[in-house]
Amino acid sequence: MAIVKDAKLGLSDLVRGVAQKEGVDPEFVRKGVANGRIVIPSNPVHSPDPCGIGEGLSVKVNVNIGTSRDIQKIEEELEKARIAVRYGADTIMDLSTGGDIDLVRKKIIETVRVPVGTVPIYQTGLKAARESAVVDMDEDDIFNGIVKHAKDGVDFMTVHCGITEESVEYLKKSKRVTDVVSRGGSFLVAWILYNEKENPLFKNFEYLLELATEHEFALSLGDGLRPGCIHDATDGPQLQELIILGDLVRRAREKEVQVMVEGPGHVPINQIEANVRVEKTVCDGAPFYVLGPLVTDIAPGYDHISGAIGGALAAYFGADFLCYVTPAEHLSLPDVEDVKEGLIASKLAAHAADLGKGRGLERDLRMAQARKALDWERMFKEALDPEKGRLYRSRGVTKESEGCSMCGDVCAIKILRDYLKKDGVC
Amino acid sequence: MAIVKDAKLGLSDLVRGVAQKEGVDPEFVRKGVANGRIVIPSNPVHSPDPCGIGEGLSVKVNVNIGTSRDIQKIEEELEKARIAVRYGADTIMDLSTGGDIDLVRKKIIETVRVPVGTVPIYQTGLKAARESAVVDMDEDDIFNGIVKHAKDGVDFMTVHCGITEESVEYLKKSKRVTDVVSRGGSFLVAWILYNEKENPLFKNFEYLLELATEHEFALSLGDGLRPGCIHDATDGPQLQELIILGDLVRRAREKEVQVMVEGPGHVPINQIEANVRVEKTVCDGAPFYVLGPLVTDIAPGYDHISGAIGGALAAYFGADFLCYVTPAEHLSLPDVEDVKEGLIASKLAAHAADLGKGRGLERDLRMAQARKALDWERMFKEALDPEKGRLYRSRGVTKESEGCSMCGDVCAIKILRDYLKKDGVC
Numbered sequence: 001m002a003i004v005k006d007a008k009l010g011l012s013d014l015v016r017g018v019a020q021k022e023g024v025d026p027e028f029v030r031k032g033v034a035n036g037r038i039v040i041p042s043n044p045v046h047s048p049d050p051c052g053i054g055e056g057l058s059v060k061v062n063v064n065i066g067t068s069r070d071i072q073k074i075e076e077e078l079e080k081a082r083i084a085v086r087y088g089a090d091t092i093m094d095l096s097t098g099g100d101i102d103l104v105r106k107k108i109i110e111t112v113r114v115p116v117g118t119v120p121i122y123q124t125g126l127k128a129a130r131e132s133a134v135v136d137m138d139e140d141d142i143f144n145g146i147v148k149h150a151k152d153g154v155d156f157m158t159v160h161c162g163i164t165e166e167s168v169e170y171l172k173k174s175k176r177v178t179d180v181v182s183r184g185g186s187f188l189v190a191w192i193l194y195n196e197k198e199n200p201l202f203k204n205f206e207y208l209l210e211l212a213t214e215h216e217f218a219l220s221l222g223d224g225l226r227p228g229c230i231h232d233a234t235d236g237p238q239l240q241e242l243i244i245l246g247d248l249v250r251r252a253r254e255k256e257v258q259v260m261v262e263g264p265g266h267v268p269i270n271q272i273e274a275n276v277r278v279e280k281t282v283c284d285g286a287p288f289y290v291l292g293p294l295v296t297d298i299a300p301g302y303d304h305i306s307g308a309i310g311g312a313l314a315a316y317f318g319a320d321f322l323c324y325v326t327p328a329e330h331l332s333l334p335d336v337e338d339v340k341e342g343l344i345a346s347k348l349a350a351h352a353a354d355l356g357k358g359r360g361l362e363r364d365l366r367m368a369q370a371r372k373a374l375d376w377e378r379m380f381k382e383a384l385d386p387e388k389g390r391l392y393r394s395r396g397v398t399k400e401s402e403g404c405s406m407c408g409d410v411c412a413i414k415i416l417r418d419y420l421k422k423d424g425v426c
Numbered sequence: 427m428a429i430v431k432d433a434k435l436g437l438s439d440l441v442r443g444v445a446q447k448e449g450v451d452p453e454f455v456r457k458g459v460a461n462g463r464i465v466i467p468s469n470p471v472h473s474p475d476p477c478g479i480g481e482g483l484s485v486k487v488n489v490n491i492g493t494s495r496d497i498q499k500i501e502e503e504l505e506k507a508r509i510a511v512r513y514g515a516d517t518i519m520d521l522s523t524g525g526d527i528d529l530v531r532k533k534i535i536e537t538v539r540v541p542v543g544t545v546p547i548y549q550t551g552l553k554a555a556r557e558s559a560v561v562d563m564d565e566d567d568i569f570n571g572i573v574k575h576a577k578d579g580v581d582f583m584t585v586h587c588g589i590t591e592e593s594v595e596y597l598k599k600s601k602r603v604t605d606v607v608s609r610g611g612s613f614l615v616a617w618i619l620y621n622e623k624e625n626p627l628f629k630n631f632e633y634l635l636e637l638a639t640e641h642e643f644a645l646s647l648g649d650g651l652r653p654g655c656i657h658d659a660t661d662g663p664q665l666q667e668l669i670i671l672g673d674l675v676r677r678a679r680e681k682e683v684q685v686m687v688e689g690p691g692h693v694p695i696n697q698i699e700a701n702v703r704v705e706k707t708v709c710d711g712a713p714f715y716v717l718g719p720l721v722t723d724i725a726p727g728y729d730h731i732s733g734a735i736g737g738a739l740a741a742y743f744g745a746d747f748l749c750y751v752t753p754a755e756h757l758s759l760p761d762v763e764d765v766k767e768g769l770i771a772s773k774l775a776a777h778a779a780d781l782g783k784g785r786g787l788e789r790d791l792r793m794a795q796a797r798k799a800l801d802w803e804r805m806f807k808e809a810l811d812p813e814k815g816r817l818y819r820s821r822g823v824t825k826e827s828e829g830c831s832m833c834g835d836v837c838a839i840k841i842l843r844d845y846l847k848k849d850g851v852c
Contacts, residue, residue: 068831068832068833068834069834069835069836070831070834071831097833097834097836098834122836125836126835126836129835129836130835134836134841135845171846172846172847177791177794177795177798178794178797178798178839179798179839179842179846180838180839180842180846181838181839182838183833183836183837183838185838186838186839186841186842187836187841189842189845189846190841190842190844190845190846193845193846194845228794228797229790229791229793229794229797230781230787230790230791230794231787231790231791231794232794268778268781268782269738269739269742269778269779269781269782270742270781270782270783295738295778295781295782296774296777296778296781296790297790297793297794297797297808298777298789298790298793298808298809298810299770299774299809299810300805300806300809300811300814300815300818301809301810301811301814301815301817301818302770302771302774302810302811302814304731305730305731305734305771305774306774306778308731308734308735309734309735309738309739309774309775309778312695312721312735313695313735313739316695316696327814327818328818328832329832330797330805330830330832331815331818331819331830331832332818332819332821332830332831332832333831333832334832335821344725344728345728345731348722348725348728348731348732348735349735351722351724352694352695352721352722352732352735353695355656355694355695355696355721355722356694356695356696356721357696361656361657363724364655364656364657364722364723364724365603365655365656365657367655367723367724368603368604368654368655368656368657368658368723369603371604371654371655371723371756372603372604372605379726379756380726382723382724383724383725383726383727384724384725384727384728385726385727385728388726388727388728388753389726389727389757391727392726392727392753392754392757392758393757393758395758395761404756404757404758405494405496405497405758405759406494406754406755406756406757406758406759406760407494407523407609408494408495408496408523408524409495409552409555409556410495410523410548410551410552410555410560410609410613411609412606412607412608412609412611412612413604413605413606413607413612415560415612415613415616416605416606416612416615416616418616419561419615419616419619419620420597420598420605420606420615420616420619421598
């Protein structure tokens with residue numbers, strides 16, 4: 001099965017599946033996949049439930065999980081994966097960097113029916129780093145890592161193809177404060193500087209496209225030079241990399257390889273719309289996958305909220321895919337609770353963006369009707385997190401069967417019920 | 427001391443105090459106060475630290491606290507007030523509706539040096555409601571309540587003057603789902619319907635202005651008809667009330683009474699900018715004080731995040747004053763932890779909006795520099811919540827003295843430090 005090729009020919013089951021889930025015309029999805037504006041990550045080895053990402057579809061949310069050198073409990077990562085799916089994650093990325101990385105990846109792919117993504121260079125780089133140094137990564141190892149992930153069933157992979165010898169020179173001259181905050185990006189910048197050679201993922205991009213065609217995984221072009229703070233947002237190195245990614249999008253499309261583009265990061269509110277519009281122009285409408293973006297640097301412990309603000313705005317302006325951020329961002333590996341909190345913040349942002357574009361309004365209307373009726377069970381049913389709703393309400397030790405402990409007997413809804421009889425409306 | 431009158435004559439100490447705190451020209455603040463675009467709530471009985479709200483100043487955040495019928499612990503409310511001040515609340519509103527309401531208010535005013543606001547109709551209405559019915563409120567009692575609060579030192583008061591017999595008729599014909607969700611609004615709508623008389627706060631607005639002049643409190647014109655769900659946002663009843671508030675702003679300014687305007691509530695992302703621009707036009711630039719706004723209805727337990735998204739956007743487009751929302755919104759009275767979480771979400775939103783307008787960038791730069799240096803103490807110092815940052819980092823059981831448990835040895839900053847030597851930059 002070749003997703004883009006098939007879409008050019010007619011309606012495939014995958015395309016129909018996405019259209020049904022989104023409540024849109026299958027022909028719309030088919031055209032989007034054929035022209036690259038919609039991506040459906042689906043490696044036949046994994047064959048996840050259909051998930052479309054891109055123009056005209058609902059905003060999707062990704063959850064990053066995975067071990068680190070310091071925390072390597074496989075069962076906990078699987079629990080994170082299950083919680084993520086339960087609360088509506090559209091995709092999961094396994095970013096493991098500790099313990100038996102191959103095993104974690106395989107277990108996650110086995111466990112979830114949503115598309116799974118990885119960043120293969122992490123594994124290649126840290127193996128080199130732990131044996132000698134990250135700059136000793138072998139070119140073949142980089143591609144072998146990608147093949148290994150593909151054979152395990154990974155549906156989409158982040159590849160930092162846009163970092164080049166030229167962009168590293170440009171970075172050296174820049175006034176950036178935080179230089180490089182992408183882990184994969186730092187591996188490749190270091191590798192280029194030390195080896196004085198071109199980035200293998202850029203130099204051999206055609207080979208990468210062959211692998212993607214053979215194994216049918218989607219590419220997610222990483223933004224290794226994304227800004228790491230508000231000061232660095234929308235600067236030269238970021239935009240220069242984006243221009244290169246735009247070229248690579250066109251090359252991938254020529255070969256009928258599915259491709260998305262990753263974006264920042266840290267962006268102040270006044271630059272978010274511009275970031276989305278520039279990506280959509282430079283990359284010819286390729287699905288835009290943003291990390292956050294975080295709208296301030298001063299919120300450690302609350303970066304999920306910072307990311308929800310930026311994500312809602314980015315998605316409203318056209319970003320298609322939000323990578324969640326947890327409260328642990330910048331501080332530690334997230335635990336299960338952090339994963340849930342981060343995911344719900346991001347789902348909230350995605351839904352708010354959808355509402356802003358007129359999508360998904362029915363659910364909010366049902367919630368409003370339940371509130372008007374003071375029907376708590378219906379409210380919890382429509383809530384992003386029914387359990388938390390119940391917890392807060394029970395905690396309030398209300399004496400009311402209908403109202404809550406905030407207003408008690410001075411509940412606006414109850415007062416109006418007695419006095420406001422609406423004309424022709426019950 | 428008459429704040430507006432004084433500002434028309436020259437620089438007062440209050441004006442100078444605000445200018446110093448904001449880092450702006452005192453003449454700018456003086457003009458803003460004189461023409462009503464800046465409000466400095468300051469009742470001489472309380473005489474809080476100077477706090478300016480309005481055009482050209484940093485975005486301010488209010489924290490609501492107060493007892494309810496079900497939860498009446500005065501000491502817990504005082505603890506909320508202290509926590510709020512500690513984490514940067516600019517003002518506190520006491521919305522108590524349970525226990526010894528007079529005592530709670532007096533204690534809060536004694537405890538905090540930030541301006542304190544109240545909604546006097548709550549106390550009047552619930553006294554009537556508990557004795558007979560809210561519609562039995564006596565007109566004199568409504569004004570006597572206001573005088574009592576003023577004499578206690580309340581710096582600003584929400585008064586629902588914009589609900590009129592006409593707007594109630596309009597409401598009855600509307601297709602609203604949640605009708606009225608403002609408590610004060612519901613009291614007055616019920617009162618008007620039952621008594622078939624005009625809203626005393628509207629009818630006797632000139633008398634209210636006399637009281638405000640005599641006791642020197644600022645008015646915050648409540649939006650009793652604010653939408654209570656996404657479906658009702660920016661509808662006829664809301665806008666009709668706003669037009670009335672615009673007229674009342676002009677009348678207040680004629681009498682040199684300080685006045686702000688309250689706004690929604692529940693607003694989808696695509697209508698937030700319009701809401702701010704309409705208020706600024708219709709109310710001639712009067713400071714705009716918004717509750718949230720919440721960008722979706724389906725987030726019980728996470729409404730502080732919904733409010734942070736809406737608040738950041740509203741403030742970026744010109745709202746001056748954000749009323750925080752806690753995770754307990756719609757579910758129960760918030761506890762101390764909820765107050766803190768809600769406040770920080772709102773502070774984050776206010777700061778993000780300030781950054782978007784080019785204000786406050788230095789703090790984010792210091793944070794970025796601390797991150798680049800992996801200097802954790804400096805990071806915590808710049809954080810909105812140093813304690814939470816420390817907690818997350820310590821929880822990560824990192825083996826690294828410099829990095830964190832997320833990336834461990836594959837920390838982008840550490841890798842780059844070894845390989846990237848920037849030209850002329852250390």
